[in-house]
Amino acid sequence: xxxxxxxxxxxxxxxxxxxxxxxxxxxxxxxxxxxxxxxxxxxxxxxxxxxxxxxxxxxxxxxxxxxxxxxxxxxxxxxxxxxxxxxxxxxxxxxxxxxxxxxxxxxxxxxxxxxxxxxxxxxxxxxxxxxxxxxxxxx
Numbered sequence: 001x002x003x004x005x006x007x008x009x010x011x012x013x014x015x016x017x018x019x020x021x022x023x024x025x026x027x028x029x030x031x032x033x034x035x036x037x038x039x040x041x042x043x044x045x046x047x048x049x050x051x052x053x054x055x056x057x058x059x060x061x062x063x064x065x066x067x068x069x070x071x072x073x074x075x076x077x078x079x080x081x082x083x084x085x086x087x088x089x090x091x092x093x094x095x096x097x098x099x100x101x102x103x104x105x106x107x108x109x110x111x112x113x114x115x116x117x118x119x120x121x122x123x124x125x126x127x128x129x130x131x132x133x134x135x136x137x138x139x
Contacts, residue, residue: 021052065100069128074121075102076128101125 009023038046044054065077077100083090103121105114 019054021054023051068099068132069125071121071124073103073105073117074125075104076100076125077102099129 009021012020012022014020036048044052046052065079067075068078069076079096079098079100082093082096084093103118105117109117
């Protein structure tokens with residue numbers, strides 16, 4: 001960056017979270033950088049002419065967990081596969097992949113009814129986990 005440069009411009013907000021800044025045509029004589037593209041912290045890139053873009057998220061990412069199975073009060077999720085960063089041969093980190101089972105019961109059910117519902121839904125979840133294949137196909 002040269003210095004603090006003030007420019008008139010327009011801002012475009014995208015549905016995926018990206019934001020693009022475009023300088024107005026009468027600002028063409030101003031230079032924002034010393035030459036070339038400058039990437040600052042926070043995934044922001046500034047071009048020499050002042051065109052800037054801010055990427056809110058890393059590309060090709062999504063939710064960390066995928067829903068596998070659900071009951072009335074339980075959710076079974078698995079996190080996505082994690083690969084070791086090796087350019088020649090990326091290897092899958094099986095020790096970092098887990099299955100999460102979460103139960104959420106309303107407080108107004110009472111302890112005895114909650115225990116009965118927990119036992120029924122836990123049996124249902126365990127039956128699903130026993131029939132689950134070892135490999136998960138990701139969407």
